């Protein structure tokens with residue numbers, strides 16, 4: 130691999146085999162022999178700065194992860210197209226029988242920012258333009274809010290509103306809706322602030338985002354259960 134960046138990845142893999150793999154060898158073996166039983170389905174943005182495992186302190190086998198641009202969930206659409214996000218949702222719920230689905234938005238999301246840009250459709254971005262339609266409804270709500278005059282506040286607000294819309298879209302999937310109605314599956318809206326490293330969760334009784342961890346990690350190093 131001549132490219133310097135790829136050489137860094139190669140070195141990283143060597144380090145993984147020498148240290149992390151050895152540390153987790155028994156865990157990897159058990160997961161291989163017994164299969165996976167993740168704690169949750171995590172739907173996050175493809176953004177390289179959002180690292181689901183790192184920000185949740187997760188290890189091998191802990192999270193079943195879907196990542197796409199903008200952490201969007203397309204509504205249920207049973208047609209002849211290929212639906213990557215939809216199929217992974219169905220697999221997580223119907224096959225793996227996971228009980229919790231987290232949609233995690235984040236600050237400074239490029240997908241959300243692009244909703245406010247005039248992007249010309251070409252044969253190089255046709256799927257991206259179509260996918261970004263999933264942010265149009267959150268954008269419309271945000272544009273009616275008090276944040277309209279402050280670009281950064283508007284973007285942060287759109288990012289959060291979008292999470293709630295994607296949770297609603299999850300309920301269009303019969304496999305999800307049925308289990309949510311039965312109290313067997315629970316939906317969680319999270320928002321990760323990249324600058325502070327803090328995850329907030331959406332409280333659907335108070336209609337607001339609140340810190341997932343109650344303790345300030347700079348003053349208290351106790352590990353808390355990260356469910357909401």
Ligand SMILES: [Zn+2]
Pocket residue numbers: 174175176198199200235237238239240241
């Ligand atoms: Zn993003």
